[in-house]
Amino acid sequence: MRISHKIGLAGAAFGLALAAPSARAADPIKIGVIAETSAISGVGIPNAAKMAAEEINAKGGVNGRMIEIVDYDDHSSAADAVRAFQRAAQQDKVAAVIASYISEVVLALEPWAGRLKMPMITPGAASNEITKRVHDDYDHMKYVFHGYLASTQLADVVCDAGKSLMVNDLKMKTAVIMSEDAAWTRPLDDEYLKCLPASGLKVLDHIRLSPDTTDFTPIFNKIEGEKPDVIVTGISHVGVQPTVQWQQQQVPMPMYGIASQATNATFWKDTNGAADGVIFNMVAAPDVAVTPNTIPFAKAYKAKYGSLPGYAAYQSYDDVFMWAEAIRKAGGTEPDKMVEAMEKTDYVGTIGRVVFLPKEDTFAHGMKIGEGYITGLMVQWQKGNPVTVWPANVATGKMVFPAFTKLSQ
Amino acid sequence: MLALQILIDGFAISSLYALGATGFTLIFGVSGVLNLSHGAIMVVAAVIAWWVAGTFGTGAYIGALAGVAAALACAFFTYRVIVRPIQDSGAIPKEEKEIFVLTGTLLWGIMLQEAVAYLFTDNPKTVRPLVEGVVMILGVRTPWNEILTAALSWGAIGLLYLLVNRTRTGKSLLAASMNPRGLTLLGFEMSNIYVLVWAIYGILAGIAGVLLGAFLGVSSGNAGTLTASAFSIVVLGGLGSVSGSLMAAYVVGYLETMTAYLVSPSIRTVPVLLLLVLVVYLRPQGLLGRR
The missing domain is CATH 3.40.50.2300 (Response regulator)
Structure with a gap:
């Protein structure tokens, strides 16, 4: 043996x-x-x-x-x-x-x-x-x-696009920031507070909500009372629920900014189409040859x-x-x-040309952002499809909003 | 204006809480079971309603019915496969059975929650509302769906009231919660009464789940919070007391809504939890509790 x-x-x-x-x-x-x-x-x-x-x-x-x-x-x-x-x-x-x-x-x-x-x-x-x-x-x-992209860079993309889409095209002047309380939104909000005014949108209020929020009614009512032209979002842990409640309550200002859940292909179905008109950031979209x-x-x-x-x-x-x-x-x-x-x-x-920033840069090992590298896109849900609306040279459509949105105030 | 807004929004959410907690407290009152899979069953109802309506294009009504049916099936399963075997088991000492039932339903709730996450992802889903559009109530823009949510919640609670107080079967339920031994002596089969109460529970939890899915949306991750919220309402109202739970649901709903409007939405649930701690200290039997 x-x-x-x-x-x-x-x-x-x-x-x-x-x-x-x-x-x-x-x-x-x-x-x-x-x-x-x-x-x-x-x-x-x-x-x-x-x-x-x-x-x-x-x-x-x-x-x-x-x-x-x-x-x-x-x-x-x-x-x-x-x-x-x-x-x-x-x-x-x-x-x-x-x-x-x-x-x-x-x-x-x-x-x-x-x-x-x-x-x-x-x-x-x-x-x-x-x-x-x-x-x-x-x-x-x-x-x-x-x-x-780092949060600050994301905010910059939203502000750049906002200058062209919200300020130039839609003649908007004011915004309320609505973002969730999380690690990624702290630098995002700091940058929003700087770059939104620089691109021509005065920030009327800055609302940080708990990622556990399920009832957004009080938040939307508060925002509506402040009469901004647009709601600038910074949301990822929440997304489906605020979007559906925004549509059900017919909140009259557009939602624009960063909404990670909106980047999912199933977002339209998850929200039963309430996503119609929501504008969000992506670095690559299925309809654009970035x-x-x-x-x-x-x-x-x-x-x-x-x-x-x-x-x-x-x-x-x-x-x-x-x-x-x-x-x-x-x-x-x-x-x-x-x-x-x-x-x-x-x-x-x-998503573009990827080059990592050197160790001396504050964003060491982050991606280089800008023309010729990574630029970012703004995409809008329209009738069940994500349609790229910014930047103009790659856009596949124009912005369209649901009937309850009031654009000129 | 703000006061009216708080009044309207608070009423809708409170009615929904009331409906959710009624079934939960009913089961406890009649059979002494604290069903910790409650939140998961509500989530199943909402997600099935979303799935049936969205995937098969059956429309909102069939979807809602499917959701309620799913909750009913889950409730029966919870009773027959989880609760009943523990209650009948000779191997578990009598005084430990409640703990076993608590643990069993808790684990079963987690299994349901994970199954929903696995099959349908943990992204939130929203049930297509039965009615769309908004109406102005004294200047407050209110979705029809919010009004319908409150109306259906009260409709279901009203039907339950009629059933318990006006029918023979219902009265036996009431009797079972007061004196089960007396009822057995009168020739009632307790197991039939338990099946009935679980059926009522399944329907109530199903309606609450579907309405919640249409009103606020749910994800599998909400299961624990929903159980906790029903649990706090029931403790606040007095364990086993249906009218106490209804009252407590409004206390909780309005306290949350007022906090969200007047203080900050991010600490919405905090005052309720503080209140609960106070109640446990000062009046452990709850607002209308009997024991």
Whole structure:
């Protein structure tokens, strides 16, 4: 019994020794994806990442190795996400992580990326704090990249577009800011308060609401009493409910700004069409060729998963290609070399040309924003479809508002 | 103007709270069960109503009926598969059964909630309202749907009142809540009464869920809050007292609405929780509690 056991072991060891070298060469490169799969914004992250991996693998993979996506559901909980991150790094041995669209979750993962030297990018969180930490403590935090606009940059896009859409086209003069109380909206609101007046919209009030709010009636009534021309939003955890109540109560001013839930293809159905007229920000939309890759991706995503991609899916798709490119350039998955290669990224994906800002910048490892790089779009729900209304050179339609909206006051 | 607005908005939400809490307190009064899957059952009703109306294009009415039917099915399932086996079990000591029922319904509620999130995502859904449009009441623009919500809530509560006070079956329910042993001695089969009370509960929770879905919208994440809100209303009103719950629903609804309008919407629920702490300290039997 004993002897046979030993022989068995020896045999196994011999077998392994024979198999190991060839197995290692063909070992897949794993990329961990952490997001909440029950949320529509969340599920797009692993879905899009898998599409990117399939495309890379169909062309032979990276340095002869296939890309394998390992996905973890974090239920939007920072604790679950940290556990998933630790498992991804220590047990599943992934080479890089693509994580979450929620700032609180990404901020909880960030120190772990530093501790475990695990390259990580977020395709959808917006807090300024993410890149500020990289800037303040580069040596430890350099493993973190920000694959989405920071809140301040988002506010700037909304203000730029607001100058053209709200002030020039609709002759609006006043606004009320309505944003949810969350990590990502603090810098957003600070910037709104500066840039809205600069673009010609006087801010009459600034309302921060709890992300748990279900009854928005008092909020809309208060806003209406202040008679602004437009409600400028900063919402992500809420979206369906305020939109439906805005329509049911026939609040006469348009909702314009950032509304992450509105970027979901199912938003029209979730709100029973109450979304009609809502204007929101995206970096890529299914009807606009931001780059030659945008529309083919949106179409392929819809063909594969049955609905159009939510906002974070575009970035997640691009992120896999960027990690693959970084691994190719670094000649392997050594984290420091990957970070070095990622810093040199100059990649045209679905959302524009991605170049990461240098460590000296306050938005270190954030994306470069502006003409020729990432510009952002304003999109409006019209009769069941998202229609891009800004910037003018790529717009596919003009703004249309529901009958209850009163535009000139 | 502001006062009228608070009056109207507070009335609609309070009526909905009242309806939600009535079924919850009824079950406790008659069978001594605190059903912690209450919020999840309301969520199921709303999401099924949304799904049937939206996916099959059946229109709002069929959707609403499907939602109520789903809640009824969930209520029966909760009774037959979760509550009844615990009550009948010989392995659980009698004095621990209430804890087991609490735990069982709590876990079942979480299962329902997760199932909804898995099948329909945890994004909020809104049930298409039965009526659209708004009406001006003394200068306050009020959606018809808000008025309908209050009217239907009171309609359902009124029917329940008639059932309990005017019919023989209903009276046996009332008797069961007062003296179950006496009722058994009179030849009533308690298990039939329990099935009846769970059926009534399912319908009430279903209507409340569908109305909530049309009025404010729900997501699977709301299940816990909905249970907690029914629970606080019932504790405030006095466990098992239906009229106490109705009163408490209005106290809670108006306190929340006033806080939202006069202080800040972001601390809407805080004063209610403080009030609840006070009640537990000073009058643990609740406003109209009997024990």
